[in-house]
Amino acid sequence: YVMMTGDTPQQETTSDTTAAPVEQIAETVGAASETQDPTGAQIQDNQAAEQPPVEQAQQQEPDVIPAEPATGDTATASDAGVQQAEIAATPEPAAATAANIAETQIAFGHWDVDIPFSTARRRVPTGTVIAVTGVDPALDTKVIGEWVARGAVIYTLNGSPIPDDATLATQVLANLKVDPDGYTRVAARYRPLGQTRPENGLLALPVVRMFGLTNGYSLTTRNTGDAGWQTVVTGLPDTGADGLQIGDVLLREAQTEMNIDGIESLDAVLAALVSQDKPQAQLTVLRNGAETAAVMQLAQE
Numbered sequence: 644y645v646m647m648t649g650d651t652p653q654q655e656t657t658s659d660t661t662a663a664p665v666e667q668i669a670e671t672v673g674a675a676s677e678t679q680d681p682t683g684a685q686i687q688d689n690q691a692a693e694q695p696p697v698e699q700a701q702q703q704e705p706d707v708i709p710a711e712p713a714t715g716d717t718a719t720a721s722d723a724g725v726q727q728a729e730i731a732a733t734p735e736p737a738a739a740t741a742a743n744i745a746e747t748q749i750a751f752g753h754w755d756v757d758i759p760f761s762t763a764r765r766r767v768p769t770g771t772v773i774a775v776t777g778v779d780p781a782l783d784t785k786v787i788g789e790w791v792a793r794g795a796v797i798y799t800l801n802g803s804p805i806p807d808d809a810t811l812a813t814q815v816l817a818n819l820k821v822d823p824d825g826y827t828r829v830a831a832r833y834r835p836l837g838q839t840r841p842e843n844g845l846l847a848l849p850v851v852r853m854f855g856l857t858n859g860y861s862l863t864t865r866n867t868g869d870a871g872w873q874t875v876v877t878g879l880p881d882t883g884a885d886g887l888q889i890g891d892v893l894l895r896e897a898q899t900e901m902n903i904d905g906i907e908s909l910d911a912v913l914a915a916l917v918s919q920d921k922p923q924a925q926l927t928v929l930r931n932g933a934e935t936a937a938v939m940q941l942a943q944e
Contacts, residue, residue: 749910763776772805774794778793791846
């Protein structure tokens with residue numbers, strides 16, 4: 644018979660029951676023939692011991708039949724335990740934590756102006772001037788200045804003469820002040836084409852903020868008129884982007900519930916995420932005319 648775990652009391656009873664018939668058979672054989680070979684008697688004794696009574700054999704069968712399945716179940720349970728142990732031992736990927744989020748998320752930034760007309764520096768007896776050499780016929784000059792036309796000559800900006808080595812944009816940005824409509828305005832002293840006397844007027848140019856993030860993204864912020872200030876993705880990290888694409892317009896961030904609708908709105912959003920130990924920005928962006936969700940990982944130290 645096969646020894647089963649937990650069947651010890653039943654096994655002891657079976658052993659006692661088997662011993663009694665064996666002794667009776669041995670005594671009967673000895674009385675029938677005293678001259679029988681002791682070896683033969685021993686064989687009969689062994690045979691009698693190997694043939695248990697019918698009731699005993701029937702009682703033992705339930706113990707023997709489950710033996711093979713029990714081995715399979717035990718192996719299966721053992722394999723499952725090993726698999727569970729392996730899964731438990733497998734390390735999970737380390738998530739970004741507050742300990743390694745970079746404190747500074749803005750890598751660089753600078754201002755620029757869009758000049759919707761072409762210019763050239765020229766030398767005159769009184770110094771250097773900027774000549775307007777071309778204007779797009781479709782340009783509405785009501786905002787930038789109705790005096791801006793081909794042939795006009797600029798002598799000074801905000802009362803300062805034109806430097807020999809400075810561009811128009813450089814001089815405009817020297818004392819930058821951005822108005823709510825996204826334009827910067829400077830006082831210009833100019834002479835229209837065909838006139839001999841200089842005049843004074845305002846020159847308004849749209850301002851653009853260009854900046855890069857520590858994680859490798861490049862962006863620009865500009866005022867687009869009715870839509871207000873918009874921050875647009877213009878460059879992706881060299882290592883590949885996660886959820887943003889070039890041309891995406893950033894609208895808002897979900898965790899901070901902050902809108903990105905100002906000149907430095909994204910700066911404020913990133914600072915808030917760092918202070919809240921958030922490893923990523925969950926953004927809503929405008930892509931191909933439809934709003935969609937995009938995730939941007941913050942830079943790590």
